[in-house]
Amino acid sequence: MDLPYEVLVYIFKYLTKSDRKSASETCQSWYLAANDYCFQKHKVVTLYKVDLNDDVSPLQVYENSSMCYDNYLFSEVEISSKINNFWDRNGENIRSLTLQNCDIREKVFVHMLQKCTNLEVLNIQNCKELFMSGCLLEGKTDGLLSTTLNKLKCLSLSGNQYLTDALFSRFVNSAPDLEELNLSGCSLQFHLGLVKRFYPQGTNIFENPSESVLTFYFILQLLVTRANKIKRLLFSNTLIDGTALKSLSEIEHLKLQYLQVYSCDQLTNSGILSLTKLQTTLSELDIGLCTRVTDQSLVYICNNLINLESLNIQRCRAVTDLGIAELNKLSKLKVLNISQCELITKDGIEKGLCTEQNNILEELDVNSLNLDQTGLIMISERLPNLRLLDISYCFNAVTDSSIQVVFKNLVLLHTLKLSHCDKVSDAGLTGMGKIEEVNEHDGPIMSNYDDSIANNKIYLGSRAEEEIVRDAKRKHDVMKMCEKLTMDSYTGYSLARIKGLRELDISGCNRITDVSLTYAFSFKELDKLNLSRCQQITHEGIKHLVKNCPSIEHLNLIDCYNLKDEAVIEIVKGLHRLQQLELRGCNQLTDKTLEGVKSFCKKLKFLDVQGCRNISPELACTIGVLPTLHTVLISKPGPYINDGVKERSPKPTFLPALMRKLRLH
Template sequence: MDLPFEVLVYIFKYLPKSDRKAASETCTSWYQAANAHCFLKNKVVVFYKSTFTDDISLLEMFENSSTIYYNYLFNEVELSSKTLGFWDRMGDNILSLTLKNCDICEKVFASIIQKCMNLEMLTIQSCKELFMSGRLLEGKTEGLLTESLENLKVLSLSGNQYLTDALLNRFVTAAPALEELDLSGCSLQFHLGLVKRFYPAGTDINLNPSESVLTFYFVQQIIASKAKNIKKLLFSNTLIDGTALKSLSETPDMQLECLEAHSCDQLTNTGFLALTNHQTSLRELDISLCSRVTDQSLVHICKNLVNLEYLNIQRCRAVTDLGIVELHKLKKLKSLNISQCELITKEGLSKGICAEENNLLEELDIHSLNLDHTGLVMILEKLPKLRSLDISYCFNAATDTSIQVIFKNQVFLETLKMSHCDKVSDAGFTGMGKVESAGESDGPIMSNYDDINTPQRINLGSRAEEEIVRDAKRKRDVMKMCEKLSLDSFTGFSLARLQNLKVLDMSGCNRITDVSLRYAFNFKELTVLNLSRCQQITHEGIEHLVENCPSIEHFNLVDCYNLKDEAVNSIVKGLHRLQTLELKGCNQLTDKTLESVKLHCKKLKFLDVQGCRNMSPELACSIGSLPTLHTVLMTKPGPYVTDGVKNRTPGTKFLPALMRKFRLH
């Protein structure tokens, strides 16, 4: 008996996106439920490196589909006049349109915009040819264009070096409801000398915007004219300075909710003081990689921006404990990034975010901080509701003992990143310490193999050889303990306790072996896994991993040089949702790997086989015939050496449409 449509939709609301997508392939009724309006409004149709020259193009497939999609993204594609039929039929339904690195001329773009009458979000990123002439939309800011952009709320023109005041004016004039403006990475000019040159005294800036430069002076006038609507501004990777930020913050009637200004080295305390005094409604602030941000700025932020929910001060290296202690004043903070701030210590954090138990903070990024394991344990005990945690490159903080606290307290984690935490071993991931005997007290006992008392012997080997011996002993002892699990022996806290994990990054954790993959990995919702440079894992561990983590879509195994063809064969057979597979530097892989990929990967989009010297470049190229595959990274072929003689025979010729997919390195 089939469930009613409404019941199916209700059930699907509890499924993750990847599960819902897989369920939609089961039958017609499930497909329809998975494409109900409540799901479709967040779905994006992505065309990446696609061509529209076939008799039945990809665009025609969506034209003839019974499902109507509202959001489209075109990345590295050519949009010509041949595609205008698609916009004639589908334009009224499109709410969000994104063009990235696209080859499109002014005439075609103008036609497309005039057909999309209900646009709410428009993104044009790094399409330099579109802006190069400066004539885009000239004479079209009235009539149909104004009707098309009447509902536009989000305008992003990031990364366009040829954007000018005149071009920006044509877009903004036609968008009366604009709420968000993104000019990140544009050549925004702040020097007053340029303003005087292009706008002499008495010039009406609104009637004669410059067709040569993009000036902050003009942008500020645009923002001031729409101050009551503007809620979000993005000026990342520009030369905005403290004076400009101060002037912007003092715009009458403007109440910003979000400001992104990362990688803006000219920003100073003067600008942040004005920002915090005038824009007290801010909920999101990103000032990462701003080298002039100091404790004074952070003090004003924590004092005045009491509604702040997201704060990013990554690599603001002048920030010390004096500023960090003020973080306890942000009572609504949900996401915090203080990574790469080298002067922050445990003492500052203890008086800041760890001053009391915090049940509101959900995302924390502290990678590359100078903490010891006691500092990390303090953070983990005070923040029990974390959904995302990044402790990468915390070399001294992440140990077998401290990650046990993660597995014990952070049971809601969905994202865990611990790249290059090379002190963590199988003992920590599995929760196993030394073998317990009767009479020992309950509790996890984490072994410190480096401190085991052994008889003094004359050492004739190197330190590296000693480490290899210790790793082998550690692996053997943990394996013995894991095998005793069936006897209900006491264990610590395993990684498998984090059942909500969707993203896991363990790259560079070179002490983990197949033992961890076998006994600590059991995640039904895990979609992204990074095991790059985990050089002790083999196909035996991969087989158990694939069996227990069937939802993986993005798998990184770069420089895992102990992997053989059997491992990749298990991956491509068992991971039916696999979209990205990175095998760079896995130099034991052969053509059998490519044959397995070609035979079993039905959804693969990205493949990296650089440095796999036992693979045939010709076979690697032929794998591009997979319909979903859009990018293959491979090592440039030849010349080959045969009997000591270089063979410079040219490789096989391939169709240009196929070679688009490859990047030779």
């Protein structure tokens, strides 16, 4: 019986984007339901490294499509007048337009804007040729463009070093209802001497904006005129300092909801004080990599920004437990990044986040913190509703015992990252390790399968050789236990408990072997998996991984040098959604790998085979014939030496256009 259209749409709302896409390929009714406007309005058409000027342009697909797409992203492409027909036909349907590192002429850009009459989001990133002349939109803002951008809500001009006050003014004057402004990575000037030079006293800055520099003074004056509408500002990677942030915060009627000043080294506590006192409506604040931020700033934030839901203080190295302890005042906090803050310990986290059970926090990044096992266990017990947890590089905290407590308590996780936590082994991931009570002053915990201390024999090999022997024995013992027990009878808690896992990063955990891939990996929704530098995995483990995790789209196997062609064949045959495959440094792979990719990968977009010395670079070049593939990373073809003379094999016959897909390293 066919389900009604409305019922199908309702069901598809519970599926991930990838699942909906696969479901849409089932039949016509499912295709229509999966492309209902409630889903369609969030889809982004991405055109990356393609030739739009060919006789058969990818844009023709969207020109002739019966469905209207609202959002377009052009990245590293040339946009010329040859595709003007696309803007003429589809421009009025476009709500969001992003240009990244694109080659585009001023005349073509103006024509594009004139046709996109309903734009709400415009993002022009690193398009230096467009701004270089300084004449962009000159004389257009009072004419044809005066009504074109009147619906624009978000304007991003990030990374454009040639942006000036005059150019900025032309964009903003055409967009009276702006709510978000992004000038991250621009050459923003704060020196008052420049202001006096380009704007002498009595000058009307709006009538004669500078065509030489982009000044914070001009932006500040413009924000004063738009204060009642601006809600979101981004000034990351600029020289904004405490004085500038204080001036920004004091703008009358300005009520910010989001501020990003990531990696702004000049920012000081005085600026944060003014911000928190005057912009109390902030719900999201990003001050990561601001090295001058201290505990004092955190005290201001926690006392004044009571509505804060997201806070990033990554690598604010002067922040200590005194500041983190204040976080308990932010009762609405959902997202927190305190990674790489070397002075934060378990005590600060306990006072700030874990004094009692916290059911509000959903995302926590504590990578590279100086935590121990008890700290990680405390986090897992007191923050039961975490959806994202990053504990990478927490060497002392992540062990076989503590990670099983995480698996026990945080079953709602969809993202888990424990990169380079090299104390974790198969025993921890499978649940075969022994969980013991972990006290703060306990020494190293021994798993129930490790009897190396009980063995009184003197080992005559090196320490490295002894560790290899121990790892082999661990793998053998855990494998035997896994074969005897079912999931329900495990002595501990397995990674497989986290049924909804979508992203997993265990890169650099070199004690992970095929045992974990066989008995701990069973995730129907897992789409991103990083196994790089897990050098003990082989074809046997990959076979089970592919069978039990069929939704993987991004797979990283860099430096897994025990993998052979058979493993890659299993991957490309079994993972039908695979879009990105990284095999760099897998030096046992041969040309059979590329043949398998060419035969079975129907959706692959990115392939990295650098350092695979047995793979022919010439054959790797020809793989560009795959229609979906846009990037192939290969090693440079080297000269071949015959009889003392360097020669090169004949160049492969393939279209020159395919070379744009290749990056030689």
